Amino acid sequence: MDGTGDGTADGTADGTAGGKAAATAARVRLWVEFALFYLVAPVLIAVLLPPSAMFPVLFVFTAVGLLLLHLTPGFRWHDLIRGWDRIDWRVVALAAAGTFAVGWAVVTATAPQSAFGLLRSNPALMATIAVLYPVLSALPQEIVFRPLFFRRYGPILPRLRPAIVLNAAVFSLAHLMYWSWIVAAMTFAGGLVFAWAYEARRNFPMAVAIHAVAGVIVFLLGLGVYFYTGNVTRPF
Numbered sequence: 001m002d003g004t005g006d007g008t009a010d011g012t013a014d015g016t017a018g019g020k021a022a023a024t025a026a027r028v029r030l031w032v033e034f035a036l037f038y039l040v041a042p043v044l045i046a047v048l049l050p051p052s053a054m055f056p057v058l059f060v061f062t063a064v065g066l067l068l069l070h071l072t073p074g075f076r077w078h079d080l081i082r083g084w085d086r087i088d089w090r091v092v093a094l095a096a097a098g099t100f101a102v103g104w105a106v107v108t109a110t111a112p113q114s115a116f117g118l119l120r121s122n123p124a125l126m127a128t129i130a131v132l133y134p135v136l137s138a139l140p141q142e143i144v145f146r147p148l149f150f151r152r153y154g155p156i157l158p159r160l161r162p163a164i165v166l167n168a169a170v171f172s173l174a175h176l177m178y179w180s181w182i183v184a185a186m187t188f189a190g191g192l193v194f195a196w197a198y199e200a201r202r203n204f205p206m207a208v209a210i211h212a213v214a215g216v217i218v219f220l221l222g223l224g225v226y227f228y229t230g231n232v233t234r235p236f
Contacts, residue, residue, distance in 0.1 A: 026155075027155065027156055030152075030153055030155060030156050031156055033068075033153075034153050034156065037064070037065070037068070038149070038170040038173070038174075039170070039173065041061060042170075042173050042174045042176055042177070043173070043176060045057055045058070045061070045176075045177055046176040046177040046179070049177075051177075051229035051230065051232045052229070054177050054229055055229065061144075062140050062141075062144055065143070065144035065148050066140075066143065066144070068148060068152060069143065069144075069147060069148040069151070069152060072148070072151055072152040074151070075147070075151050075152070079147075079204075080143070080147065080204050080205075081205070082204070082205075083202070083203040083204055083205045083206060084205045086203055086206075087203065087205055087206045087209055088201075088206065091197070091206065091210070092206065092209050092210055092213060095193055095210045095213065095214060096210075096213045096214065096217060099190075099213070099214040099217045099218065100217050100221070102186075102189075103186075103217060103218055103221045103223055104221055106182060106186075106223065107221050107222050107223050110182065111222065111223075111225055111226075114222035114223070114225045115221065115222045116220065116221065116222055117222040117225070118219060118220070118222065118224060119220060126219065126220065129216065129219050129224075130216045130219075130220075133212060133215050133216055133219070134208070134212035134215075134216075137215060138208055138211040138212040138215055139208055139212075141211065142194065142198070142204065142207050142208045142211055145167065145170070145171050145174070145191070145194070145195075146167070146194065146195060146198040146199070146204065146207055147198070147204060149167050149170070149195075150163070150167070150195075150198065150199050160199065160200060163195075163199070164192060164195040164196055164199060164200070165192070167191060167195040167199075168187075168188050168189075168190075168191030168192040168195055169188065169191070171187055171188070171190070171191035171194070171195075172184050172185075172187040172188035172191060174187075175187045175227075177229070177232065178226060178227060178229075178232055179232055179233060179234055179235060180226050182223075182226050183226050183227060186218070186223075186226075190211065190214055193210060193214075194207045194210060194211050195207075197210055
């Protein structure tokens, strides 16, 4: 009886130790993957690539993010369409008003000659941006920086509020390629709101709606000059 008990105890101990080792290894892999995708890649893109090559590489970056999300255990694409009937349009309107107020202050203080510049010079292009930005820019960015971030890397993230701040920080870092403190500040602030809508309110469609409206307002006001790779000037 003693021999059987010892064998069971040893087996249980070995199994527990093996399980802990496997869990630790899985967390390390997630951390490495997280660092490569959200930290190293954006810095390398900003530092090494010419502005003309940034967008093709960003499409690859987005494709990799979509693949990683698809491979995330427990994730279902159908989950992304849940919440359309729960969008709080008052929140979307408030975010739009805040974006307009802050954006107007920024453009008049830093680039007054650009105020409503695209609308005045090329209204057709402005209309095209208003139609396509939500689908071609806001939606893929939200998929990569919200569901992928919170669902795939949830096991290694801190609690809700620190995780939202971290999310906004990596979202801002992804825009390092523009080498603009204005872009960095705007994307960090926007990231906080988008992450809050997705993770705190559990509503991906609302995060997309807020991002889409905010982005269109940014271009409408003339702040698109800061998000144009042709104007990028590296500090080195």
